[in-house]
Amino acid sequence: MDYISTRGSAPALDFEGATLAGLASDGGLYVPREWPRFSKDEIAGMAGLSYAELAARVMAPFVGQSLTYERLLELTTEAYGRFAHKAVTPLKQLDEQQWVLELFHGPTLAFKDVALQLLGLFFEEFLSRSDRNLTIVGATSGDTGSAAIDAVAGRAKVDIFMLHPHGRVSDVQRRQMTTVLAPNVHNIAIDGSFDDAQAMVKRMFNDTAMTDRFAIGAVNSINWARLMAQVVYYFAAALQLGAPEREVAFSVPTGNFGDVFAGYVAAQMGLPVAKLVVATNVNDILHRALSSGDYSQGTVTPTAAPSMDIQVSSNFERLLFDLGGRDGAAMAEQMKGFEATKAMQLSNAQREGAAALFQSARADQDEMAETIRWAWENCGELIDPHTACGLFAARTAGIDAKTPVVTLATAHPAKFPEAVERSTGHRPSLPARVGDLFDREEKCTKLAGEYDAVAEFVAGLAAPKV
Ligand SMILES: *Cc1c(COP(=O)(O)O)cnc(C)c1O
Numbered sequence: 001m002d003y004i005s006t007r008g009s010a011p012a013l014d015f016e017g018a019t020l021a022g023l024a025s026d027g028g029l030y031v032p033r034e035w036p037r038f039s040k041d042e043i044a045g046m047a048g049l050s051y052a053e054l055a056a057r058v059m060a061p062f063v064g065q066s067l068t069y070e071r072l073l074e075l076t077t078e079a080y081g082r083f084a085h086k087a088v089t090p091l092k093q094l095d096e097q098q099w100v101l102e103l104f105h106g107p108t109l110a111f112k113d114v115a116l117q118l119l120g121l122f123f124e125e126f127l128s129r130s131d132r133n134l135t136i137v138g139a140t141s142g143d144t145g146s147a148a149i150d151a152v153a154g155r156a157k158v159d160i161f162m163l164h165p166h167g168r169v170s171d172v173q174r175r176q177m178t179t180v181l182a183p184n185v186h187n188i189a190i191d192g193s194f195d196d197a198q199a200m201v202k203r204m205f206n207d208t209a210m211t212d213r214f215a216i217g218a219v220n221s222i223n224w225a226r227l228m229a230q231v232v233y234y235f236a237a238a239l240q241l242g243a244p245e246r247e248v249a250f251s252v253p254t255g256n257f258g259d260v261f262a263g264y265v266a267a268q269m270g271l272p273v274a275k276l277v278v279a280t281n282v283n284d285i286l287h288r289a290l291s292s293g294d295y296s297q298g299t300v301t302p303t304a305a306p307s308m309d310i311q312v313s314s315n316f317e318r319l320l321f322d323l324g325g326r327d328g329a330a331m332a333e334q335m336k337g338f339e340a341t342k343a344m345q346l347s348n349a350q351r352e353g354a355a356a357l358f359q360s361a362r363a364d365q366d367e368m369a370e371t372i373r374w375a376w377e378n379c380g381e382l383i384d385p386h387t388a389c390g391l392f393a394a395r396t397a398g399i400d401a402k403t404p405v406v407t408l409a410t411a412h413p414a415k416f417p418e419a420v421e422r423s424t425g426h427r428p429s430l431p432a433r434v435g436d437l438f439d440r441e442e443k444c445t446k447l448a449g450e451y452d453a454v455a456e457f458v459a460g461l462a463a464p465k466v
Helices: 015-021 040-044 051-066 069-080 112-128 143-152 171-178 194-205 224-240 258-268 285-292 316-323 328-341 348-357 365-379 385-396 417-424 451-461
Strands: 002-005 030-032 091-093 098-102 134-139 158-165 185-190 248-253 273-280 294-296 343-345 358-362 405-409 445-447
Touching: 002 015, 015 051, 015 112, 015 224, 030 224, 030 316, 051 069, 051 224, 069 112, 091 224, 098 224, 098 385, 112 143, 112 158, 112 224, 134 143, 134 194, 143 158, 143 171, 143 185, 158 171, 158 194, 158 451, 185 194, 185 451, 194 451, 224 248, 224 258, 224 405, 248 258, 248 385, 258 273, 258 316, 273 285, 273 348, 273 385, 285 294, 285 358, 316 328, 316 348, 328 343, 348 358, 358 385, 365 385, 365 417, 385 405, 445 451
Parallel strands: 098 405, 134 158, 158 185, 185 445, 248 273, 248 405, 273 358
Antiparallel strands: 002 030, 091 098, 294 343
16 A cells, blocks of 8 residues: 555655655645455454454555564554553443443553554554664644653654643643653653644754754654554444444544544445544534535634644545545645635535535533533543533434444543533542552653754754664
């Protein structure tokens, strides 16, 4: 399988190349040249597999020649062996129609572990084949940073520099990053917002003074390997609910459009997905785009679901590319317009294509709080505010009563204890595996919110690419 850029002019790469590259050199995102498709019989044959086996089966067509099937299975077995639940992503029933898929049993308590634990192993595997070093630079509003750090801490040939906005991530989120003391992990607290941090990271990807010396890699969901790993749990849930014979709908708490795009990929591969409900909080650019075709950037409003406080959803470009006939030149033009004006209109093909599979809903603060209370009072389940956006959307989407609706539970409630306690009167406790988080030593460097300070810091510590 090879990978092409959504903007049409970067060279095609194999899976190994796309994984190490992150962003394409023309500013686009890598997507597989075509969607592999499973027959109904092949999907039926996946029922009852362990999560690690299912992961290898679903991902094998994307990985192509970059890994043997046996090696891929070894890596999925290692990655998912680190989860605290044997089912890896257990599915729970809430009522006749509603289900939640718990994606937070990994080391850092959010769904990002599902992909990043595996991505860390892919990096190590591919880098060990040559004399290359990789320098990962990322910005986080909370969950990506800790999951990425956990995934690469102590791994050979990788350094990670993770920027977070000083004072603007929760204590649990900060400590999950700063208490990792491995020498290849560098936490940077910058003065400024998440958007400022993100802008510095983007600038570094395009700074030839840096990219000539260092191989700068990405761990956010612009990296195709992350989305690929997330396709697996759509199969896992649907198989348990009767696929391929029965259709299943999913409701997905959405920020950067990565997780829900993985659901779109599952549908292209033949999984019977009835609907994908894109759930947003009041930062609702995607809800507006999908309901009226207007993709225009607003200002970010902080909410109780901070990992969805996003106004530009990078992975939406992958969907628009696929629905717009995979025309890289047209996509480059459309994105250039968006970058200049912070707004764009979807084409008719893009709108109609999206409407066939996607639906959307937005939850405000009260609706989130109500939904957390509903799950507790009616089902005895504590859910976090991100999951609550998803469940709110699932319950109001008007999906046919015969179709089960699976809400992706993207974070453990103990990651956001205040919001959960406010709604239910119960404070969720941290699982035993992270229980001593508040007793551990922290390591973090505070830098001014200036690009040069960050670039100098990275250049002083990173290993050159060869
Ligand atoms: C990252 C994150 C999201 C949003 O996922 P995207 O792939 O960016 O759409 C939702 N919930 C939680 C808890 C997250 O950490």
